[in-house]
Amino acid sequence: xxxxxxxxxxxxxxxxxxxxxxxxxxxxxxxxxxxxxxxxxxxxxxxxxxxxxxxxxxxxxxxxxxxxxxxxxxxxxxxxxxxxxxxxxxxxxxxxxxxxxxxxxxxxxxxxxxxxxxxxxxxxxxxxxxxxxxxxxxxxxxxxxxxxxxxxxxxxxxxxxxxxxxxxxxx
Amino acid sequence: xxxxxxxxxxxxxxxxxxxxxxxxxxxxxxxxxxxxxxxxxxxxxxxxxxxxxxxxxxxxxxxxxxxxxxxxxxxxxxxxxxxxxxxxxxxxxxxxxxxxxxxxxxxxxxxxxxxxxxxxxxxxxxxxxxxxxxxxxxxxxxxxxxxxxxxxxxxxxxxxxxxxxxxxxxxxxxxxxxxxxxxxxxxxxxxxxxxxxxxxxxxxxxxxxxxxxxxxxxxxxxxxxxxxxxxxxxxxxxxxxxxxxxxxxxxxxxxxxxxxxxxxxxxxxxxxxxxxxxxxxxxxxxxxxxxxxxxxxxxxxxxxxxxxxxxxxxxxxxxxxxxxxxxxxxxxxxxxxxxxxx
Numbered sequence: 056x057x058x059x060x061x062x063x064x065x066x067x068x069x070x071x072x073x074x075x076x077x078x079x080x081x082x083x084x085x086x087x088x089x090x091x092x093x094x095x096x097x098x099x100x101x102x103x104x105x106x107x108x109x110x111x112x113x114x115x116x117x118x119x120x121x122x123x124x125x126x127x128x129x130x131x132x133x134x135x136x137x138x139x140x141x142x143x144x145x146x147x148x149x150x151x152x153x154x155x156x157x158x159x160x161x162x163x164x165x166x167x168x169x170x171x172x173x174x175x176x177x178x179x180x181x182x183x184x185x186x187x188x189x190x191x192x193x194x195x196x197x198x199x200x201x202x203x204x205x206x207x208x209x210x211x212x213x214x215x216x217x218x219x220x221x222x223x224x225x226x
Numbered sequence: 227x228x229x230x231x232x233x234x235x236x237x238x239x240x241x242x243x244x245x246x247x248x249x250x251x252x253x254x255x256x257x258x259x260x261x262x263x264x265x266x267x268x269x270x271x272x273x274x275x276x277x278x279x280x281x282x283x284x285x286x287x288x289x290x291x292x293x294x295x296x297x298x299x300x301x302x303x304x305x306x307x308x309x310x311x312x313x314x315x316x317x318x319x320x321x322x323x324x325x326x327x328x329x330x331x332x333x334x335x336x337x338x339x340x341x342x343x344x345x346x347x348x349x350x351x352x353x354x355x356x357x358x359x360x361x362x363x364x365x366x367x368x369x370x371x372x373x374x375x376x377x378x379x380x381x382x383x384x385x386x387x388x389x390x391x392x393x394x395x396x397x398x399x400x401x402x403x404x405x406x407x408x409x410x411x412x413x414x415x416x417x418x419x420x421x422x423x424x425x426x427x428x429x430x431x432x433x434x435x436x437x438x439x440x441x442x443x444x445x446x447x448x449x450x451x452x453x454x455x456x457x458x459x460x461x462x463x464x465x466x467x468x469x470x471x472x473x474x475x476x477x478x479x480x481x482x483x484x485x486x487x488x489x490x491x492x493x494x495x496x497x498x499x500x501x502x503x504x505x506x507x508x509x510x511x512x513x514x515x516x517x518x519x520x521x522x523x524x525x526x527x528x529x530x531x532x533x534x535x536x537x538x539x540x541x542x543x544x545x546x547x548x549x550x551x552x553x554x555x556x557x558x559x560x561x562x563x564x565x566x567x568x
Contacts, residue, residue, distance in 0.1 A: 056303065059296055066292055074284045088288050095292050096299065103303050163276045184241070186275050191243075206243060213237050216272050217265075 056103040065112060066095055072187050073120050079167065079182040080124035080175075090127060094119045117183075117197035125175040162220065169219045170212070176200070177208045184209055236262060240269045350411040350420060351375055352392050359386025359402065376411040380404075382429070395420060395441055397434045399518055404429020409446075430462040432518040435475070450498045451480040459490075460515050468498040471511050 057065075073094060078087040097119045101107065107115065170178050179198060183189045195202045238244045239252050256263050351373040354361075360383040361368045374380065374390070382388055382404045390398040400406050410423035420441040424431075427448075435443055435457050445452040447463035457475025461468070470479065472490045479488045481498055488504075490496055495511055497503045 056300065059293065059300075062292065062296055063289065066289060070284050070288070071282075075279050075282045078282050088284050091284055092288055092291050092295070096295050099296055099299055100303075159271065159277055162271060163278070166272060185273055186279055188275060209241065210234065210237050210243075213241075213269065213272055214234070217237075217269060220268065220272070 057099060062095060062099060065098070065116075069113065069116055073116060075186045076117070076182055077120050077124050079186060080178065081127055082167070086127060090120065090123045093123055097123075114193075114196050118199070121179050121198060125179070128175055165220060165223060166216055169216050173212060173215075177212045180205055180208050181212045236266050236269055237273075240266060240273045350392075350413055352390050352408065352411055354380070355389045355391070357387040357389060359383045361386055361388045374408060376408055379407045379427075381406075392420070392422070394436050396422070396436065396443060398424070399432040401430040401432070401518055404431060406431060414442075426461055426463045428463055428465075430460065430518065432458075432460045432515065434458045447498075449482050449500075451482065453478045453480070460518060466499060470496040470498070471507055471515055472496070473507075473512075473515050 070091065074087055074091055077090045077094075078084070081087050081090065094116055098112070098115060101115065170181060173181075176198065180194055183194045183197065189197070191202050191205055195205045198205065200208075235244075235252060239249060239256075242249075244252065256266055352375070354368070354372055354374055356368065356370045362381045363372075363374055363378050365379075365381070368380075380388060380390075380400055382400055382402050384402055386402050388400045390396075390400065398406075405427040406429065407425040407427060408422075409425045410421055412421050413419075414421055422441070422443045424443075424445045425447075426445060433445070433454065435454050443454045445454060445461060447461070447468040449466055450468045452461070452470070454477045455475075457477050458473045459475075459477065460471040460473070463469075470490060472492050472494055474492055476492065477490050479490050479496060479498065479502065480486075481488075481502060486502075488496075488502060490504075493507050495505045495507045497505070
């Protein structure tokens, strides 16, 4: 079992990227924090019963975050779809923005709206690539699917988003 | 279709899915093609990270929650470990008990086999039948029939005859005034044979060893050893003189005083003192053998006859004529020998 110091160190290393990833699923700060907390509790329990390498910790955390996020979405049959105002006006947004920034934010919102209609795997893959810039191999490892599947889903997702953005006159 | 392919190329290009050559050529194309360039800008916005990611971060409370949870969890997991060890012990207890039982049974079986091989061998029982007179076994008056064992000493009285027998392996008639010891009576488990060794301390015995017996039998007296098999002989021992009358078969004589071993031949008489004298058996020798052979039979006949005689109330003299005491019968043989020597 990991020591307390080790857990804290891991948390501080991975909290940012995991939180971004989870947030893109939940669109809720509070729920994202809960899921993030649960990810590390799962890690503690797992380390008690199994030997886990340093190199496998990140993969474990992403897999856990992926599963917990999808479970969250399944439990919430209605998407707790945060309104555009929340996306735009939450404490996330603090600084003054330029017109380009506003446009980017709106487009981002639109992207995630479109993404909500996709399956959870496609969404997970998209988020990992877009927000966390993970490689194809890493995404395949964390989701448990092959490189080919990941690539195919990513291409399909982006193409669809592009089509929708064109329809919505974003482009 | 062509547009879709172009779009796909732009997506792969933006996701870095194409090889370096393709990428190089497509970069040039993007610079030249306005439409593709515009599409690439859009796709880049889709694929590139959101520009508000830096603002996404969990609060400090999450870390505190994790620490608290860790403390609770570690205590809980430690107590679970203790319980699981107890459960494991309980789970494995039946198997451990069974294994222990099997081990104990195996050990007992092994020890019993070892014991059988060592101690049980000595409990080979030889049957005896008292034809007449009094017999003692280890200085205790014996019943008319019974069992004797290794190290038992049989003594017969003036007019006693006892017959020892063991399955079909041997019959030994112990005549009167004889001291006879069972030195060895055991079963060799490895070779599956019986081992018997007898000591004629004093007196006369008639032995008949089964022809097909593969078992180990030996006799000894004060001055000789005899390895016997498939033979019938009369053996007498008195002080330092051993007499062997071989009526059937063959055996080896090994005097103790020298290492010379002699094969005794049928119908010969061997007198062993400090030397061995071999002679042909004469009528008196055969008479003695015959007497001993028939002695138990005679005893049975005499018993019946004496009953009949009693019933008919015949004279005492007639009873005496039929009832020849063993010591007297054998004393004649010894006397005849003395006469011969003289």
